[in-house]
Amino acid sequence: MSICNVFIKNSKVIGDNRGNLISLEQLSEEVPFNIQRVYYIYNTNEERRGFHAHKDLQQILVCVSGSCKIHCDNAFETEEYTLDDPSKLLYIGNDVWREMYDFSKDCVLMVLASKVYNEDDYIRNYNDFVSYRKGD
Numbered sequence: 376m377s378i379c380n381v382f383i384k385n386s387k388v389i390g391d392n393r394g395n396l397i398s399l400e401q402l403s404e405e406v407p408f409n410i411q412r413v414y415y416i417y418n419t420n421e422e423r424r425g426f427h428a429h430k431d432l433q434q435i436l437v438c439v440s441g442s443c444k445i446h447c448d449n450a451f452e453t454e455e456y457t458l459d460d461p462s463k464l465l466y467i468g469n470d471v472w473r474e475m476y477d478f479s480k481d482c483v484l485m486v487l488a489s490k491v492y493n494e495d496d497y498i499r500n501y502n503d504f505v506s507y508r509k510g511d
């Protein structure tokens with residue numbers, strides 16, 4: 376199952392007897408935007424993170440180690456995604472509320488983003504997000 380503006384994609388894995396390699400390139404089938412920023416979240420605990428949406432930001436989330444879950448909500452429908460393999464890519468487009476949770480001890484969640492950090496692009500209040508989405 377997927378919701379509008381969110382999808383899971385499996386990246387190509389280049390594997391041989393030495394191990395696996397995954398290469399992600401901007402403006403590719405896997406990453407349909409220019410990458411202006413990469414950040415990663417690690418040393419997490421039981422605290423949920425996220426609790427925001429972006430008005431103009433595309434992202435790809437990938438657990439390069441361990442696992443976590445992502446709750447996505449576009450104000451009309453919600454879906455939970457499990458990232459538990461470095462080849463699993465979660466694309467999140469504009470106007471999607473997200474929360475990250477259930478981090479494994481070894482979780483490293485890497486995010487590729489289409490824009491540099493801009494706090495003005497965030498909607499950090501859930502009621503504001505729903506009003507924005509429903510045009511109130």
Ligand code: TYD
Nearest residue numbers: 412414416423424425426427475491492493
């Ligand atoms: P925050 O939005 O709370 O993280 P999460 O979405 O995981 O809950 O960000 C934590 C802090 O880091 C906050 O002060 C903003 C800052 N930050 C940056 O400076 N650059 C970035 O690229 C990101 C994602 C956050």
